[in-house]
Amino acid sequence: MVIRYPNGQSGVYDGGKKQNMQEKQLPPKTYANRGMRFEEAINESNLYYLNRQIAVIHKKPTPIQIVKVDYPRRSAAVIKEAYFREASTTDYNGVYRGHYIDFEAKETQNKTSFPFKNFHLHQIKHMENCLEQNGLCFVLLWFSSLQRCFFLDSRSLIEKWYLQDSTGKKSLSLAYIEDIGIEIKPKIAPRIPYLEAVDSFLTIKEND
Amino acid sequence: MVIRYPNGQSGVYDGGKKQNMQEKQLPPKTYANRGMRFEEAINESNLYYLNRQIAVIHKKPTPIQIVKVDYPRRSAAVIKEAYFREASTTDYNGVYRGHYIDFEAKETQNKTSFPFKNFHLHQIKHMENCLEQNGLCFVLLWFSSLQRCFFLDSRSLIEKWYLQDSTGKKSLSLAYIEDIGIEIKPKIAPRIPYLEAVDSFLTIKEND
Numbered sequence: 547m548v549i550r551y552p553n554g555q556s557g558v559y560d561g562g563k564k565q566n567m568q569e570k571q572l573p574p575k576t577y578a579n580r581g582m583r584f585e586e587a588i589n590e591s592n593l594y595y596l597n598r599q600i601a602v603i604h605k606k607p608t609p610i611q612i613v614k615v616d617y618p619r620r621s622a623a624v625i626k627e628a629y630f631r632e633a634s635t636t637d638y639n640g641v642y643r644g645h646y647i648d649f650e651a652k653e654t655q656n657k658t659s660f661p662f663k664n665f666h667l668h669q670i671k672h673m674e675n676c677l678e679q680n681g682l683c684f685v686l687l688w689f690s691s692l693q694r695c696f697f698l699d700s701r702s703l704i705e706k707w708y709l710q711d712s713t714g715k716k717s718l719s720l721a722y723i724e725d726i727g728i729e730i731k732p733k734i735a736p737r738i739p740y741l742e743a744v745d746s747f748l749t750i751k752e753n754d
Numbered sequence: 755m756v757i758r759y760p761n762g763q764s765g766v767y768d769g770g771k772k773q774n775m776q777e778k779q780l781p782p783k784t785y786a787n788r789g790m791r792f793e794e795a796i797n798e799s800n801l802y803y804l805n806r807q808i809a810v811i812h813k814k815p816t817p818i819q820i821v822k823v824d825y826p827r828r829s830a831a832v833i834k835e836a837y838f839r840e841a842s843t844t845d846y847n848g849v850y851r852g853h854y855i856d857f858e859a860k861e862t863q864n865k866t867s868f869p870f871k872n873f874h875l876h877q878i879k880h881m882e883n884c885l886e887q888n889g890l891c892f893v894l895l896w897f898s899s900l901q902r903c904f905f906l907d908s909r910s911l912i913e914k915w916y917l918q919d920s921t922g923k924k925s926l927s928l929a930y931i932e933d934i935g936i937e938i939k940p941k942i943a944p945r946i947p948y949l950e951a952v953d954s955f956l957t958i959k960e961n962d
Binding site: 680 | 807809812814816818820831832842843850851852853884886887889
């Protein structure tokens, strides 16, 4: 699927615009930066974990549909026409102490709830499939206005996500996330120490 | 890192040219098709496994460095300038019955050995990191002239790969692969039933 941008504009790509721009009609630059900071913090945390041999978790590249490529003599191939495609999975996966790790990182400017529209059906399906295979699936939720980050088990998200049409509730309340999720306090390094939340989650699961 | 193509040429992209073209100076079209058939067979096998809830394994998108994007009013964003980047991981990963699965699929036209140059240092390092985290890492080796496919545990590959400079041996002999690897007989569906080899490998490992 090709992603359509709401407003006509042209410029130099600085990554991550795509998903953010789908949500609201703000100029790409501003909106992209907002989204990028959380993503960057996670990417840096992954690098921290990788360098210390704590875990191997990578962000998947953005899927691109390539249409035209030039192969100039003696220089790098240049992609001349390509389009963003929608990812069929979550953004992050990898391995941590024998566990398959799979997650999506999302943020909101809301102060009291996290909108379900941040998660698409194909991502929900992907998480269900991974859970079925005993993968460890979760989401990292960033409330940018509150500067608070939460780990939420995918099972808790999926259950509520499917109920949104019948209940009419289009978001997860912060109260629910505080109750069911695990708060992650940002640090200097790793910036988002999400594997601490994973450890807590595993401990809770083992004692169940 | 930007990938440079050996011969000047321009055309419509049909995927997978990149890696194949690095190896030999053959016209992109021919060479790409040769590489694509094996990759396609694996992608179809992954879809087979996914649809039957046997495993969740995806090929990672090709990493692209985006330089320029046009956002025409009311139509899809068009990437106007971008470059291929070298992947920092292997191409495939996912989860199978609680196991983190990570592999690279490569092919050769050689009839008696598999050249080490198909595997780059960063891929070897990535496999080492995943093994350290108890991931299940392997390579699928396709001898296109022989139409034979093998599963080879990454540990066996890595050990020999590092020895190539001291021994001067620049490839794995088919005899070694036949001895240490597990042959995968292509089927109608899934076309490359590599999870059967994974099962055999897990059984051997458990009995060790």
